[in-house]
Amino acid sequence: MWILKLGGSLLGSPELAHWLALVAKFGQGKVIIVPGGGLFADAVRDAQKISNMDDAASHELALLAMDQFGILLARMNPELVTASSELEIAERGWQHRGIVWLPSKMVLTDDTIPKNWNVTSDSLSAWLANKLGAEQLLLVKSKSLLDYQSKKPISVEVLVEDRLIDSQFPAFISQKKVGNSYQTYVLNKADYSIFEQGFSLQKLAVHGLRITA
Numbered sequence: 764m765w766i767l768k769l770g771g772s773l774l775g776s777p778e779l780a781h782w783l784a785l786v787a788k789f790g791q792g793k794v795i796i797v798p799g800g801g802l803f804a805d806a807v808r809d810a811q812k813i814s815n816m817d818d819a820a821s822h823e824l825a826l827l828a829m830d831q832f833g834i835l836l837a838r839m840n841p842e843l844v845t846a847s848s849e850l851e852i853a854e855r856g857w858q859h860r861g862i863v864w865l866p867s868k869m870v871l872t873d874d875t876i877p878k879n880w881n882v883t884s885d886s887l888s889a890w891l892a893n894k895l896g897a898e899q900l901l902l903v904k905s906k907s908l909l910d911y912q913s914k915k916p917i918s919v920e921v922l923v924e925d926r927l928i929d930s931q932f933p934a935f936i937s938q939k940k941v942g943n944s945y946q947t948y949v950l951n952k953a954d955y956s957i958f959e960q961g962f963s964l965q966k967l968a969v970h971g972l973r974i975t976a
Contacts, residue, residue, distance in 0.1 A: 765794045765899045765962060768888035771801020771832055772905040778952040780839065782903065783861075787842035789961045792856030795895075796843075796863045797888040798836055803828035808880075822878035826867035829884055837863045852895070864891060877931065885928045889935035892945055899967065900936075900947045902928065908951050908972050916973035922949070936976060947974040 767786065773779040786794050800807070807824040810816070830847075837843045840861075846852045847865040855862045866887055870876060876890065885902055892900045906927060911917050919933045927949070936947055948971035957966045 764895055764897045765901065766797060766888050766892045766895070766897045767794055768797040768884055768900075768902045769799060769836065770884070770902075770904060771799030771804065773799075773903065773952055774801050774832070774835075776905065776952060778955055779836075781955040782952070783836060783840040783843060785955055785958050785962070786861035787840050788861075789958070790861035792859045792862065794861060794962060795846075795852065795891070796833070796836060796861075797866070797884055797891060798829050798833035798863060799884045800825055800828040801832050803831045818880065819878040821880065822882070823867070823871065825880075826870055829887075830865040830867050833863045833865045849894070866891070869894075881929060882931045883929040886931045886935045889932060889938075889947070893935070893938050897945045899964065900945055901967070901971070902947070902949045903952055903954070904949060905952050908949060911949075911972050916975045919947075919974050919976055922974065933976065936974075948972060949974060 769779065769782055786796055804825050807821055807828055810824070811821045833845060837845050843861045843863050844855050845863045845865050846855050847868040849869070852862060852864070870887060876882060888902065889900060904927060919928070919936065922928045923930055923933065939945070948967055950971050954970060957970045
C-alpha cells in the first residue's frame with residue numbers, strides 16, 4: 764500500500780491530471796490519494812476570521828474541505844473511486860481501483876488527533892499510513908525541491924523549519940506500528956514522469972527526496 768498526498772496547491776496545474784491518471788492506471792487498489800484542502804480549506808480559514816469560531820470547529824470544517832477536494836479529484840478522473848472508511852478502502856482494493864480517501868469520517872473518530880491548524884493533510888497522510896500499515900508515504904508538493912537535492916536524504920526537522928510540511932508531521936511519522944517500516948518521500952508535482960511505467964520503489968528511491976526522522 765502506497766499513500767500519495769496531493770496538495771490543494773496542485774489544483775489548476777497540468778501536473779495534477781497526470782498524477783490522477785497514474786493512480787487510475789496503476790493504482791490497482793494499492794495506491795491511496797490523500798487530498799489536501801486547497802481553496803476549500805482557505806474558505807474555512809476566512810470563515811474562522813469572520814465568525815471567531817474555535818479551532819475545533821475549524822478542524823472539522825477543514826476535514827470536510829479535504830473531503831470536497833477529494834470528491835473533486837475523483838470527478839476529474841472517472842476511473843478513480845472514493846473511500847471514507849477502512850472497509851471501503853478494503854473493498855476498493857479488492858476491486859483493484861485507484862482510491863481517493865475522504866478523511867472526515869475516520870479522523871473525527873480519533874480524539875488523539877489535535878484539533879487545530881497545526882495538523883494538515885501532511886500529518887493526516889502519515890496518520891493513514893500508520894493505520895493501514897503502508898509501505899511508502901509520498902508527499903507531492905508544488906514548491907521546487909532543487910535546493911534540497913544535494914542534502915538527500917533530509918531530516919524532517921529541516922522541512923518543518925522551511926514550512927514545507929506541518930509542525931505535527933514528525934510526531935505522526937514517529938507513531939509507526941511495530942513492524943511497519945515505511946519510508947517517507949517528498950516529490951515535486953512534475954515528478955509524475957518517473958512513474959509513467961508504474962509505481963516503482965527503485966525509481967522513487969533514485970528521484971525522490973527521502974525524509975529521515
